[in-house]
Amino acid sequence: MSDTGDKVTRLLALVPYVLNRGVASITETAEAFGISEDQVRKELEMLWLCGRSSGPEDLIDLMFEQDTVSVTYDGGLSRPLKLTATEAMTLGVALRTLTDLPGATSTGAAERALAKIETAAGQHLDTAGVDIRLAAQDRWLGLAQRAVAEKRAVELRYYTAARDESTHRVVDPVQVFTVDGVNYLEAWCRRAEGMRSFRLDRFEDATLLDEPAVIPVDINPKDVSEGVYRPAPEHLLVELSLGPGWSWVSEYYPSETVEPDPDEPAVLRVSLRVADPAWVAALVRRSGGAVSVLAPDWLARDVRAEAASALAAYSA
Template sequence: MSEPTARPPASGAKDQVARLLTLVPYLHARESVRLDEAAAALGVSPQQLLKDLKVLLMCGLPGGYPDDLIDVDLDALEDPGGDGVIRISNADYLSRPMRLTPTEASAVVVALRALRNGASPDTRQVVDRALAKLEAAAAEAVSARIDPGRDGADVDTALLARRLQEATTAGRQVRLTYFVPARDEESERVVDPRGVVTGQGWSYLDAYCHSAEAPRLFRLDRISSAEVLDSATTTDPEPPRDLSEGLFARSSSTTVATLRLAAPARWVVDYYPVEEVRALGEGPDAAWEVDLLVADERWLTRLLLRLAPHARLVRPEEFTDSFLAEATRTLGLYEQLT
C-alpha cells in the first residue's frame, strides 16, 4: 500500500489571500459543504481550511462592526457534536460583481494607460486586456448619463484625460480650447499630445503646442474643449515629462532668468517655483535676487509688468528689450486714456 502524497505547506499571507478569494465564491455556489470535502476541492488540509475560515471572520465591509463582518459558524466545525458543515452568513455582497462609479472607472483607466507606456510587452498584454474590459464598462456607465453630483467635475476631468491619452497612443493631433489666466482669455491651438501627467495635485496634458512652437503643459480643468483630429502628430514622439520634482525643469526649451526683487515683490518666491534665492542684505526690507526657469518669454514679460516698479531683470539681457518694448507700449495706452 503506497503512502499518501503529502500536500505542500499552504502558508504565507499571499497564498492565504488567494485561497480566501477562491473560498467565498466556492461556498456561495453550494448551499452546504462539509469541511473535509471543501478542503479536498480547494487543495488544502482541513486544518488549514479551518484556519482560513477563522481569518474570514475578521473580513467584511469597512467599519469593522459586527454587522459589517462575515460570520462563520465555528461551533459546527470545532465542537465534538458539530456536523462539520461550513456555514457563512453576512457575505452576500461578495457574490455580486464589483461596480465602479464613473469617476473610479475613469481613474483606473487613466492609471492603467500610464502604466502601459512604460510596461514590458508581457505586462502590456495584461494591461490591454484589463483596459478593454474597463473601457467597455465605463462607456456603458457614461452612456447612461447618471448625474454625478458633486463629483461631476472629477468625472469630466477623468474622461478628458482618458480621451487625451487615447489620442497620444494613436498619434493624433488635438485641437484645444484653453483658458489662459494670465490673459483672462480662451485661446485655440493645435497640439501634439505626449501624455497626461500629474503634478502638485493637478492633472496636465504634456504636448507640443504648434502656436507657441514649443512644448507646453495644459491644466485639464482649464481645457473647455478638446477635439481629436484625424491628422497625425508631426513632431517626434517623446514620453511625457516627469513632474515629481515640480512643474518646471531644465531643458533645451527653458532659460534661467535672474530677477532682483524689492520687499513688496518677494511674494514671487512663495507663488512660483524658484531655483535659488539670495538675500542682498539684512532686515525685512532687504532685496532678494532669485533664479527661476522660464519657458515662455511672454510669461516673464507679463510677470515683470505686474511687479513693476519693485522688480528688475538682471539676466539674460536679451529678455530686456522685449520687456522694455512692452512696458513702453503699455505706458502709451495709459497716455491715450488721459
C-alpha cells in the first residue's frame, strides 16, 4: 500500500481506537499503529479539521494531556449507522455483483453482509430486479488469476471470433496479462497441444478444476511488450488491399511490407503473416468490401466463395 493509503487507513482507525479506550496513551497508540509518537500527534491533530460540515459543532474534537489523548466529540462516529434507501440499495447491488464474480466471495459471507445492511437501512432490500451485467473479462479475471496463483487447470468454453465457433477446452494456465485494455489468459491448451492466449471477454464459461496444471518444462511466459500476436516464419504470408479507413490494420498488426497501391494512392497494399487464415476471412467480411485478399490465390478464392455463399443466403 502507498504511504497515502497507509495514512488514510490509520486516520479511519485512530478515532475508534481512542474512543474504545476513553483516555488513550500516546505511547501505546504509537506502538499499536507502528508509527512514532510525533506522527500519532500530527495525524490526530489533522482530525480536528474533519467532520460532517465546516461548522465547529460538527468537527471532531480531541483533548491532549501530557502523554494521553481523548475524544471529546467524535463527529457522530459512535452513532449507529443509518443508511438511506439509495445507499442501502447501492451496497446491496454491489454485494450481488461480487457474488457474480467466481471466487470473489462466499455466498454465506455475502448474505451476512446483506443482512447487516438491511438492519442499518431498516428495510428489506429487493435487489433481484436490478439488472447487473458485468463485462465478461471482469467476470473471469478473478478466476484466471486464482488459477495461475494456485497452478490449477481450467475447463472452459471459448468463443473463437475468427471461426465464429465455440469450443470446449481444458487449459493449464501460465500467466494473466493485459494488452490495450484487454485481459488475456496464456495457457497450455491440451486440445491444441500448444500455448495459446485466450481473451477473457470471449470466455463463455469457465471452471477451476481440482487438478494441477501440467505445463511442459520448456515453456516460458510470452513477452507481450510488442503486442499479443508475434508472427513466426512458418505462418502464412498474406497480401491484403486496405481501402480508406482500414489502414489501421497495417499499424495494429505486425506487417512485413506496407506501400500505397500504384493505381489508387488512397489504398494500401500490405503483406503480413497470419497464424489462422480464418482471421483474414473474418476481417474481409466485416470490412464491407474495403479489404480484399490479393495473395495467396487459394485464400482469395475461398474468401470470395464464402462471401458469395453468404449473399446467396440473403437472396434466398
